[in-house]
Amino acid sequence: MLPVVRQRGPERLRNELADVLTNCLLLADRLGLDPDTVVMAKFEEMREGSIQPRRPAVGARNMTNFGLSVDHSLSAR
DSSP, X not given: OOHHHHHHOHHHHHXXXXXXXXXXXXXXXXXXXXXXXXXXXXXXXXXXXXXXXXXXXXXXXXXXXXXXXXXXGGGGO
């Protein structure tokens, strides 16, 4: 478990994440952008090395640390 989860509690973090994601989705809608396309394009740029993440979360440099992987087949949507 991440230290921040232990400190703040998983329910509070879930609620905060829901707020952030909701605001991101509303912004994407307002701008006429598809969130999946935007995120997959960013992952692809990082994979190619053409850009570096601006502010990686502590411990998140490798998403597999969290049991996550990027399915590059989604970028063909």
